[in-house]
Amino acid sequence: MSSAIGVILVIGGCCGLGLAAFFRLEARVKLLSAFSMLAGRLACEIGFRLTPLEELPERLPLLKRFWDSMGYEPCGDEAFSEAWSRAVSALDLPDVDRSLLCEMGEVLGRYDAENQARTLDALRGQLDISLDVAREKRQKYGRLYALMGLLCGFLIVVVLI
Amino acid sequence: MPQRFEQAVRILPPQLRKEALALPESVRTQAEEIRLHTGGALSVCGAKRESTASCVLTASDMRQTLENSGSLHTILESLRHGFVTLPGGHRMGVCGSAAVKDGQIAHIRDISSLCIRIAREKKGIADKLLPALLVSGKLPNTLILSPPGAGKTTLLRDLIRAVSDGVQGEAMRVSVADERGEIAACYNGSPQLDVGRHTDVMSGVLKAEAAMMMLRGMSPQVLALDEITAPEDAAVINACIGCGVTVLSTAHASEPDDLKKRPVYRGLLDCFDRIVVISGVGGARKYEVMEVREPCLPQSA
Numbered sequence: 001m002s003s004a005i006g007v008i009l010v011i012g013g014c015c016g017l018g019l020a021a022f023f024r025l026e027a028r029v030k031l032l033s034a035f036s037m038l039a040g041r042l043a044c045e046i047g048f049r050l051t052p053l054e055e056l057p058e059r060l061p062l063l064k065r066f067w068d069s070m071g072y073e074p075c076g077d078e079a080f081s082e083a084w085s086r087a088v089s090a091l092d093l094p095d096v097d098r099s100l101l102c103e104m105g106e107v108l109g110r111y112d113a114e115n116q117a118r119t120l121d122a123l124r125g126q127l128d129i130s131l132d133v134a135r136e137k138r139q140k141y142g143r144l145y146a147l148m149g150l151l152c153g154f155l156i157v158v159v160l161i
Numbered sequence: 162m163p164q165r166f167e168q169a170v171r172i173l174p175p176q177l178r179k180e181a182l183a184l185p186e187s188v189r190t191q192a193e194e195i196r197l198h199t200g201g202a203l204s205v206c207g208a209k210r211e212s213t214a215s216c217v218l219t220a221s222d223m224r225q226t227l228e229n230s231g232s233l234h235t236i237l238e239s240l241r242h243g244f245v246t247l248p249g250g251h252r253m254g255v256c257g258s259a260a261v262k263d264g265q266i267a268h269i270r271d272i273s274s275l276c277i278r279i280a281r282e283k284k285g286i287a288d289k290l291l292p293a294l295l296v297s298g299k300l301p302n303t304l305i306l307s308p309p310g311a312g313k314t315t316l317l318r319d320l321i322r323a324v325s326d327g328v329q330g331e332a333m334r335v336s337v338a339d340e341r342g343e344i345a346a347c348y349n350g351s352p353q354l355d356v357g358r359h360t361d362v363m364s365g366v367l368k369a370e371a372a373m374m375m376l377r378g379m380s381p382q383v384l385a386l387d388e389i390t391a392p393e394d395a396a397v398i399n400a401c402i403g404c405g406v407t408v409l410s411t412a413h414a415s416e417p418d419d420l421k422k423r424p425v426y427r428g429l430l431d432c433f434d435r436i437v438v439i440s441g442v443g444g445a446r447k448y449e450v451m452e453v454r455e456p457c458l459p460q461s462a
Contacts, residue, residue, distance in 0.1 A: 046234055050234050050235050051235075052231055052232040053232045054232075074229065075171050075173075075175075075178075075229040077175050108232075109232035110233055111233060112233065112234055112267075113234040113237075116234055
């Protein structure tokens with residue numbers, strides 16, 4: 001009985017690790033896709049409406065959750081770009097994606113509308129390239145990781161038995 | 162009034178804000194301006210005295226204060242004209258080195274000094290003045306004159322409220338061309354300062370343009386605009402009076418004769434029926450109503 005439970009636990013644990021790797025790839029795609037869309041919306045909102053930063057979360061529901069995670073207080077101790085970077089560093093993304101997102105925080109509210117919109121469009125282009133890479137990786141390795149987890153589980157069980 | 166002070170100092174960096182809020186209540190209550198100089202101290206100017214906080218301001222403090230005043234893309238247009246309107250209708254004058262691009266000011270950097278003028282709401286000052294202004298219960302075309310900082314906008318705002326609410330006589334539809342957002346201090350479409358129940362406000366648009374837009378779209382009985390400075394403003398006042406709208410406005414001058422020295426205003430003096438001169442800067446204000454001519458009273462129709 002105890003060996004059966006051990007087998008289930010080992011296989012389950014390895015499967016879990018494989019699935020976690022799969023979901024990580026999936027989450028990266030979702031996050032990059034959301035930020036790419038957000039960059040486009042921000043470019044319109046700032047370039048056309050000249051919306052002040054503090055009103056952006058009201059106008060862009062897409063930004064609301066991330067904004068809340070920043071805990072940014074206007075006129076507080078922390079500058080907007082610092083709060084933005086802090087929130088980006090908490091995201092489960094590779095450094096290359098994080099640096100792109102941090103760049104977005106460096107631009108917002110600091111230049112004239114035209115330059116912000118132009119930079120946001122450029123960042124969106126770079127995010128889309130990252131997104132393509134992330135999608136490709138998910139397609140290539142996503143199922144593989146899940147399957148590898150399962151196989152590793154079986155292998156360990158076989159070796160142990 | 163201390164709340165207005167607290168609202169105005171909100172844009173200061175946290176350490177400076179603490180110092181400003183630590184000033185005695187009498188200073189905060191009577192504060193009219195907060196002045197900041199790079200390498201100097203923060204000083205609060207009141208009606209009769211000036212108080213100074215102990216801190217020494219750095220370039221970073223000045224930059225942070227400007228950054229706290231709003232997103233650059235939102236405030237840039239007014240910053241190019243040397244000021245920023247803050248939440249609550251306070252106005253911050255900005256001095257520094259201008260970055261010029263294609264012959265136009267692109268930005269002001271290396272801030273050398275800032276002057277935050279605290280917007281005051283003195284409800285009721287117009288109530289005492291109205292009996293001297295009204296002619297048969299109707300408001301004539303009125304121009305308010307005073308040197309800078311004497312309370313033109315404060316009086317204009319209260320006159321708008323009184324006319325719009327019908328404090329003495331019939332309530333009238335008032336349109337306000339609030340170019341700098343100082344009269345009504347609208348936030349999310351709602352005026353933060355009391356400008357009356359029948360008042361429509363157009364903010365952030367050049368006065369002349371806003372006046373014509375409201376004349377076409379809001380059918381005002383009274384049109385109010387602060388600080389006539391450009392020939393376009395004078396032209397639009399002439400046009401409005403010609404359309405049968407009563408105009409309520411302000412200009413920088415100590416007395417009507419000052420206006421005659423400036424070409425923009427020469428033709429305007431004939432347009433107004435009454436001139437209110439504010440005197441007594443730094444202490445209690447005195448309002449003097451001068452009759453220029455007999456009004457035609459267009460709103461009685």
